[in-house]
Amino acid sequence: MKTLSADKWSQYWQKGTITTFHKKFENNYDGSIKKHWDDEFSRLSTDAQVIDLATGNGALLGLLNQYASSEQYRIAATGVDFADLHAEFFEDFSALELTLKQRTAIEQTDLPDNHYDLAISQYGFEYADCIAAVDELSRICKPQCRISFIMHNQESQIVREGFQSLEQIELVNKNLGLPELIKNMVEAIDKYQRQKNEKSKRRADKYRDKLNNAIMKLREAASQYDDPSYLQFFHDNALAVFNPAMSGNMSVKEKLQVLRNVDKETRSLIGRMEDLTSVAMSDEKNTLLINQLKNHKFSHINVEQLQYNGFHIGQLLTAERN
Known part of the structure; x- marks a missing residue:
């Protein structure tokens, strides 16, 4: 697998683009993608703790901030990325009690045990060692938690x-x-x-x-x-x-x-x-990931195609632990 260094990703995020597909999502993710995240956030209680894995310039945290603002309450959130996180891109997230951890691998976050109610990621989790990352998720997430990841898939239009x-x-x-x-x-x-x-x-x-x-x-x-x-x-x-x-x-x-x-x-x-093309999920990679989630007592595991404007743009993986 080819993997860009933290320095290279830091240079990319420094340009200020909110997503890695700025020509497709110039003002952040919208449409069916935003609807999914709004539905996901609607499950949260007002005292929930959310972790955004591979947060980049905060596209998902921006959507979470919009949702929390519309509901007129604050949500505690943590953004983790192995590149530099540029604080100026997060300054307007006033509805979040925000913690940022930069230069941090999602396989080893050094975050507290049993802390998070929801783990989210968009086109980021698959860049990690997914097996080790699930080990870490299991440690930092609460016994009753939920995960929701949008991931690259080998059959998607984006990978094509x-x-x-x-x-x-x-x-x-x-x-x-x-x-x-x-x-x-x-x-x-x-x-x-x-x-x-x-x-x-x-x-x-x-x-x-x-x-x-x-x-x-x-x-x-x-x-x-x-x-x-x-x-x-x-x-x-x-x-x-x-x-x-x-x-x-x-x-x-x-x-x-x-x-x-x-x-x-x-x-x-x-x-x-x-x-992007090397980390995209395949049937084989999904099987390994699902088995690892089951090993850590996750259930209701679902993997499905994600459609945006009529195109298959990746896969949605959700699971919960009861």
């Missing part, structure tokens, strides 16, 4: 698009070699503008033909994907160095820095998509 993102990255960077072509073109244009001779013109024309051919293939490929987001990102950012309105006053050095920035974002995306 994760694989497609990796395909798009390989197409752009390896198959078409666009970053190197753009770099060569930038340098060739600069050389021609300085030298104004036939040799430098032929060199620039050669790279222009190669680049135009690669861009045409890039645009043709876009229709093959459910969500060609990476192709669009690369087109809008890397190719901006040839757009006078955006780069007219840029030096060659500044244009090459744009390409390095695009490469940095690409590497970050690779890490997240490799993580």
